[in-house]
Amino acid sequence: MNQPAALGTVHDEGARSLLYTEVEEELRTAVRALLADRCPPSSVLRRAETAEVHDLDLWKTLSREIGVAGLLVPEEYGGAGASAREAAVVLEELGRGVTPAPFFTSSVLATRTLLDLGERDLLRELAAGEKTAALAVPFAATPYRAAGVPLEIGDGTVTGRVAGVAGADVADVLLVPSADGAVFAVEARHAAVTTQPSLDLTRPIATVSLASAPARNLGACDLGAVLRFGAGLLASEQLGVAEWCLDTTLSHVRERRQFARPIGSFQALKHRLADLWLDVVRARAAARNACAGAPLAVAVAQAWNAGVAVHVAEEALQLHGGIGMTWEHPLHLYLKRAKATEIALGTPGDHRAALASLADLPG
Amino acid sequence: MNQPAALGTVHDEGARSLLYTEVEEELRTAVRALLADRCPPSSVLRRAETAEVHDLDLWKTLSREIGVAGLLVPEEYGGAGASAREAAVVLEELGRGVTPAPFFTSSVLATRTLLDLGERDLLRELAAGEKTAALAVPFAATPYRAAGVPLEIGDGTVTGRVAGVAGADVADVLLVPSADGAVFAVEARHAAVTTQPSLDLTRPIATVSLASAPARNLGACDLGAVLRFGAGLLASEQLGVAEWCLDTTLSHVRERRQFARPIGSFQALKHRLADLWLDVVRARAAARNACAGAPLAVAVAQAWNAGVAVHVAEEALQLHGGIGMTWEHPLHLYLKRAKATEIALGTPGDHRAALASLADLPG
Amino acid sequence: MRDRIDRLLATAGAEDFLGARFDAGLAWVHFPEGLGGLGAPRELQQVVDRELAHTPQPNIGRQAIGLGMAAPTILAFGTPEQQKRFLRPLYTGEEIWCQLFSEPGAGSDLATLATRAVRDGDEWIVDGQKVWTSGAHHARWAILVARTDPDVPKHRGLTYFACDMHAPGVEVRPLRQITGEAEFNEVFLTGVRLGDDLRLGEIGDGWRVAQTTLMNERVAIGGTPGRQGGGMIGIVSDTWRAQPALRTPELHQRLLKLWVEAEVTRLSAVRLREQLAAGQPGPEGSGMKLSFAKLNQELTGLDLELRRDLGYDDWSFRRSDEVDMLGRGPGYRYLRAKGNSIEGGTSEILRNIIAERVLGLPSEPRADKDVPWKDLPR
């Protein structure tokens, strides 16, 4: 048939751009080159079961030389004063590398909390790469439900326990939000941080126990907004994970021969890969759109990208055949990361549920 | 890998069989041969836009010679005293033929109502093929919500209106359930039956208007149980629709050549057809299991088969390419039937919702 | 350009406004001067379109093939005489165009088409049957691909023509669709004589010319992002909002899921347009039609289920000049949307194209590439 039905009407979008700027592309190039040199997936795999999952040498270079730790920090506090768009590009690359670096936990979640609280000194230290911080909430907390920790508040101390915290294992400072909205800063040396076996080998979670730990009350912050901001940027990390899985699978099926043909010449696989590519194309648009942090854009990006990352990783494993089931191939690190971030900061279902009010689709 | 994970434990199923008996296969052969001879899809298509959608000559042969009208009627009332299993086999064949015959509306829904009411004389007439009846409820009614008609009950008369009734256009007797559970028998000649343009060309729906129509109160009946019984058997009709679509598509892709190959040799199509086949295999087991009318079995069969019929019909259209979009190919009759029966007697979503209590999975 | 727009607005009357717009070079600014354009960058067209939004417009329904497919092909391959002859009446709507590509035996495998064009002096004699031709019953001209050499492999023996739809031997028959109406036609060509001056491009180069046409078709289909929550998802959402009695938790989940898919698909179209405007055309365009087709099909199916509507608006057999998906009933939309994944390249063909051209996957073993067309199994 020659003429398709009309599928919608033209509408002007205004000025917000979904493209990458030149500055963003330069940042991407720098991060990608460093990771390729210092932390390829094979070396991530080697670290994964050691006591030092996080590559802190790499983090030093990333945070100080490339300056990613201070991207979101205003220039007056020693940061780059960049926007979430640049942080998103860094996250795409860190996702592509399943890089064990505390960028998301310290430079996004904790930094965003401190920005809300106006904590200049700590921001300055984080931006300089001198310290890292972690927001002590369960990584599986959602922006749509209260996530504060039940704390017993003493005289300059706090007592309590929170499980499933990401980034706590390498944090110097823990930011502990109480159930009533106040955030307490606790030096990590005053807390018991116990890493637990984690589904995601490259971003382990830990239990933080505070027993009358000296703590400084930093005031109140909108924890839901912080988590939403994080969820929006997590969509870019998920995009990076999906991109690596798709690219790696494309290379594999072009090379791997069965039945005297590259398996990538089999039409059933080609069609599945075309569909995956289309999912990733849309994940890219969704991730770019969510950078600004608008609630609806964040919900859409998480509802889409979390599932795309898992789906692409799962298909990547299937299309690698037995090879993908082996520990020695790094693919499983991506599958685990994808599945863990699907659960982190709200499941796709949680974000879709939020659309009931955000998009006026009441249940 | 050589050894799969255990997927479940062995359990004995008891005596209920999901196979077809020899008697059932003989019945199938008789019905199929008659339909092939008298009412192939091309002739169904020719009738579809005429005033006589239903093929009443064919119905006479079906009901009287093969005796399908009285399948569910006990022998003492002139019926065959068969079980729902035999009726299900007839429905598979009528679904395969999108046959415009009032078997489902008269010999299943109306007959089941009359059995409930113990209406011997009417049953005898229906079983003999002398009359047909229709249950005057919207065909889109679900077994899980009250479906009675708001009626004004006079002295031996009823007044009211019900839209979307299937089989009313060829019924001699209308069984009209009131909102409080009583069923009234109304001669069709005392009702205004207006056929409306219907999505399903081969089982049109009509609006029944009763203005002080003489009516006989037949007593109370469990309308939900009747509709559930119907829904269970409708799964067999849906199976037949899906089977025809799959078989016809397999023939098409074996014959149709593009790129100097039968299109059925393209792997992407082969894999989709393998998946469709597997859906149909499971629809067959579900339909057989639902014949006995157990609420859980009915909900499962409708939740599965309704969607399978639509999905197979939609894929059949796509795999026929442009040919499937033309009026002259009978495929669209099956797509329309499939989509209409997805809505009829509860959508798959309604039946899944019922499982919340039936399978103890509370929301 | 601003001047030209102002001058056009000031001087042109309503009755031949489009002709005046063409003559002012504001029809398609990237076309050369004298052919409706100004040789300006393509991005500027958006500005012109915005400025002239309230003036008389081409009839998108009837002129779709001419504007979207014939015009760029004539520009790329036509002789100066052909460009002069065809482009202005094509733009003004004085002459409607249709497309004679698909055949009963050549759908996805277009290059296997069998309509013959045999040289006879300065003319070609065309015989064959085309199908799925929208607007053939209004058309003055058609873009036509025919086989001029059956002795070479199929892609190499084709030639592209402008076909005179008023020529003797052209017969148009309505083709009824599953919606009831006849939006398309079959076109029978019997001894149709076309002058060699109606040939577009070289003899035997028809496949390459046709690629230009088809590329433009697919870009046209996917290239127009709607507004957030608009189009088909908007229709379903409106029903959802207006009729709370129809809601169930199951339908709610499906609606939310499709709303997300519609939105990310729309965002991709927005991003694609930004890429084009920035002069960075990406491969993403190949996927837009695929996504829209799937979405439209799922949404129209959900719409019917949500309404539990077993009726239909109108089955009567009639011609339809334009497709108005959204203006008809839910049953029509459901059925019509089934064509979205077939017309203008099936979703299967689009997936092949993405896999091979975008993702660089190896092609399947092919038996039909180097065999003379006449020796292919059929």
Added chain:
Amino acid sequence: MRDRIDRLLATAGAEDFLGARFDAGLAWVHFPEGLGGLGAPRELQQVVDRELAHTPQPNIGRQAIGLGMAAPTILAFGTPEQQKRFLRPLYTGEEIWCQLFSEPGAGSDLATLATRAVRDGDEWIVDGQKVWTSGAHHARWAILVARTDPDVPKHRGLTYFACDMHAPGVEVRPLRQITGEAEFNEVFLTGVRLGDDLRLGEIGDGWRVAQTTLMNERVAIGGTPGRQGGGMIGIVSDTWRAQPALRTPELHQRLLKLWVEAEVTRLSAVRLREQLAAGQPGPEGSGMKLSFAKLNQELTGLDLELRRDLGYDDWSFRRSDEVDMLGRGPGYRYLRAKGNSIEGGTSEILRNIIAERVLGLPSEPRADKDVPWKDLPR
């Protein structure tokens, strides 16, 4: 048969009960007398199994390959000497079997395998590498396919052997999986000498012998319907019931949908078993593994999401003798289930088989069927 069961129950001690059962012909009643059977109809096995349900049983985990795959192959292709030699210790568990089929370069395309067996007098010298061998570290014997003639097309140059796992040159290395554990092995064969009396079937007939093995494998995987709402759907349902705080409307819809799919899949397995029992084996068996794999993967994924569990039970590298999907944590189940669509024939290969053997669709053009194995591109 009733007599034999009663006599067995009356006389046999616990320590060699399985040997006594074998000798009584009650191991597999359809095998011939003297080889663990009675030459009775296969259906009767169900009766025997029921009667002997409370006696010592073979270790299904360790003996799976022997019982499910080696035994039927030895019965079909073994010499009387081989049957006498192998079947009894295979059944009693005295000798564990493993399977040396897959290779790094030959997975889905098993027939392309490269492990060579070269004749040397009354012996064969075997060199090559096998992979995904479960239980190789416990095994006394292996079923092995090796290439004995590289000069003929790949399906025709294979021969099937029983391989002595204690022979010099057999090296077993654990193969760690994404779950952390090493359930499988790589097996390196270097100059392994096997007597010609270990050959099963004719020289060059190995592909046909292997088909018997693989058919039995797939039947074994799909052939055991569980109870309604049991298995993996039961695990998820139990969590759902026990922890109301985890419930959301979205998860509820997915759970209900998967419950339906699990139930219709189970009903198909029940129906398949009824068909087999009635002596009407249908083609439905080919689909059971495919459906179970998909279901298991979706259910284990939902399970993790429902629990919002970011932990894992145990990553430590260790050997596992048996797979206990349901007994480990949700993370393990999620990861292990990914193998279900790869092991024992990928879902892609199974779809090919269904399409060609069940649905009768034409095969794809193939370049590898008539080329000598040594000339195939690799």
